[in-house]
Amino acid sequence: MLVTGVARQLGGRFVRRVQREPDVDRVIGVDAVPPEHHLGGADFLRADIRHPTIGRVLAEQGVDTVVHMDVNGTPLGKRGSRATVKETNVIGTMQLLGACQKTPSVKRLVIKSSTNVYGSAPRDPAVFTESTPPKSLPSGGFAKDVVEVEGYVRGFARRRPDVAVCVLRFANVLGPCADSPLAEYFSLPVLPTVLGFDPRLQFVHEDDAIEVLRIAAGEPARSTLNSGTFNIAGDGVLLLSQAARRLGRPTLPFFLPTVTWVGSALRSVGALDFSPEQIRLLTHGRVVDTTQMRETLGFHPRYSTPEAFADFARSRGAGLLPPETLARTVDRIAALMPAGSGQN
Amino acid sequence: MAHGLNFLRRRITGDYEIDDFGYDAELTDQVIMSVLRPFKEKYFRVEVKGIENIPEKGAALIVANHSGTLPVDGLMLQVAVHDHHPAARNVRMLAADLVFVLPLINELSRKLGHTLACAEDAQTLLERGEVVGVMPEGFKGIGKPFSERYKLQRFGRGGFVQTALRAGAPIVPCSIVGAEEIYPMIGNSKTLARLFGIPYFPLTPAFPWLGPLGLVPLPTKWTIQFGEPIPTDGYSPEAADDPMLMFNLTDQVRETIQHTLYKLLVQRRSVFF
Numbered sequence: 062m063l064v065t066g067v068a069r070q071l072g073g074r075f076v077r078r079v080q081r082e083p084d085v086d087r088v089i090g091v092d093a094v095p096p097e098h099h100l101g102g103a104d105f106l107r108a109d110i111r112h113p114t115i116g117r118v119l120a121e122q123g124v125d126t127v128v129h130m131d132v133n134g135t136p137l138g139k140r141g142s143r144a145t146v147k148e149t150n151v152i153g154t155m156q157l158l159g160a161c162q163k164t165p166s167v168k169r170l171v172i173k174s175s176t177n178v179y180g181s182a183p184r185d186p187a188v189f190t191e192s193t194p195p196k197s198l199p200s201g202g203f204a205k206d207v208v209e210v211e212g213y214v215r216g217f218a219r220r221r222p223d224v225a226v227c228v229l230r231f232a233n234v235l236g237p238c239a240d241s242p243l244a245e246y247f248s249l250p251v252l253p254t255v256l257g258f259d260p261r262l263q264f265v266h267e268d269d270a271i272e273v274l275r276i277a278a279g280e281p282a283r284s285t286l287n288s289g290t291f292n293i294a295g296d297g298v299l300l301l302s303q304a305a306r307r308l309g310r311p312t313l314p315f316f317l318p319t320v321t322w323v324g325s326a327l328r329s330v331g332a333l334d335f336s337p338e339q340i341r342l343l344t345h346g347r348v349v350d351t352t353q354m355r356e357t358l359g360f361h362p363r364y365s366t367p368e369a370f371a372d373f374a375r376s377r378g379a380g381l382l383p384p385e386t387l388a389r390t391v392d393r394i395a396a397l398m399p400a401g402s403g404q405n
Numbered sequence: 406m407a408h409g410l411n412f413l414r415r416r417i418t419g420d421y422e423i424d425d426f427g428y429d430a431e432l433t434d435q436v437i438m439s440v441l442r443p444f445k446e447k448y449f450r451v452e453v454k455g456i457e458n459i460p461e462k463g464a465a466l467i468v469a470n471h472s473g474t475l476p477v478d479g480l481m482l483q484v485a486v487h488d489h490h491p492a493a494r495n496v497r498m499l500a501a502d503l504v505f506v507l508p509l510i511n512e513l514s515r516k517l518g519h520t521l522a523c524a525e526d527a528q529t530l531l532e533r534g535e536v537v538g539v540m541p542e543g544f545k546g547i548g549k550p551f552s553e554r555y556k557l558q559r560f561g562r563g564g565f566v567q568t569a570l571r572a573g574a575p576i577v578p579c580s581i582v583g584a585e586e587i588y589p590m591i592g593n594s595k596t597l598a599r600l601f602g603i604p605y606f607p608l609t610p611a612f613p614w615l616g617p618l619g620l621v622p623l624p625t626k627w628t629i630q631f632g633e634p635i636p637t638d639g640y641s642p643e644a645a646d647d648p649m650l651m652f653n654l655t656d657q658v659r660e661t662i663q664h665t666l667y668k669l670l671v672q673r674r675s676v677f678f
Contacts, residue, residue, distance in 0.1 A: 183505035186525040257508025306419030384418035391414040
């Protein structure tokens, strides 16, 4: 099994987890930079997937399963630029798929995609299913990368019908060690929001993300099918205002035309790396339908959206307005009320 | 009092649930409905007839006429069903895309359980067994001049019938009398409409001449009548793709609403009482 993008937290965790599977005898982790975390005995190969060397690796090692996790919205660490990320996403995927096509031993391909492919627009349906075409295609940034990556993957699936291809469209992954821009956003002391908009958000817990990748990379269980495109998200929905209250962080609404300006100001002081599509997500929100994930893929997430968020909130410590303190204050006021009025 | 404090406690700690569409049942029932109710009961004195035509449980599609320059009729329909129906059902209204572009309006609309008027959302809601409300005339109906009051406009392309058929949900025709006269639209400034990017810019006897005062609707007397449900479960699955059948059913619904409107208008003593 070959896993790309292992220098990231999620990639590293997945490599450590998948080695415990009985039918996996060898895992090769690939990334352009050496990971800071250990890979639990998997072989690490420092290779850039944008270069044709990746094809040689696949052929020499007789790889049968490729898990492509190197599709990311933000650069790893502080140094990388958006241009490099885009190249790794798009050119890297092209190279990797080209290599897979020429390697007959490859039998299974798993792609970590994102629900960003649907974009985020007011004129879209409220709940996206896997077959919903977005009304306005993402014009740039990570969302466009994902759309292109999925396009290449569909082309590959046509040319190599013998390979089981599984595209997992993840909602925002959150958890104690998440390092996504959204996790950074929720760590700000005061959350900037868009005035008059309360987006609906969905999360996947890290543990669930690892688990569903494992299911997709292995043999399908009885009466399930693990090739195709699946939305991956926890049950339920949180509104941004609700999430902020549960986190205990006050919000600061900005008028929509000034939001981009606030975003770039935050970026320039280094507080947050925020792209236009994240601002769109935090304006209009996005919810996906997960029926296919349950019924076809046979995956039932352990954490719902609120639970994944609660787990994330616990790991981040209390905000300025901890919900417990607010609740206690209200209880205290209730206790001060005359006993007679407390009956109803 | 304790009830209010409990409510406050849940709200400020974020301890409440919303559905996939952003419908906040608690906020709708406790706050927004209480704000809208006086308008329904005291201001427009809405008389509700035929509420028994909305099923106790399970999906149904309410199809209503649309009028009044601002979509007050949709809100009144929602309050009326919630307050008069024995099961206090919440109608999930389908709203124009303009609603979801406007700040604040989109937020309130989603929390009230409304969603974008598109086949996907309507079908999902019907499959979940919700009562969905649609006003197929859209902007043509709500933004028509006062002289054309109570004349039903074209019902889109009849997509609502298709959706109801696919979900097997009965169609409940609904006629609303009184909403036409709340803002009598005597003119339409196309230039201003284009400037603001909205489909029409109403000129009424009071708006925009009296400023914010012109936004006060006239206190007309309303009647909301629900008609006999039209079943859609007897058709084969391919029926939804049969354009002739779609036209016929759309026409049937439209005729029912139009005739009921005429009947209610004849019975009406005056616009205001």
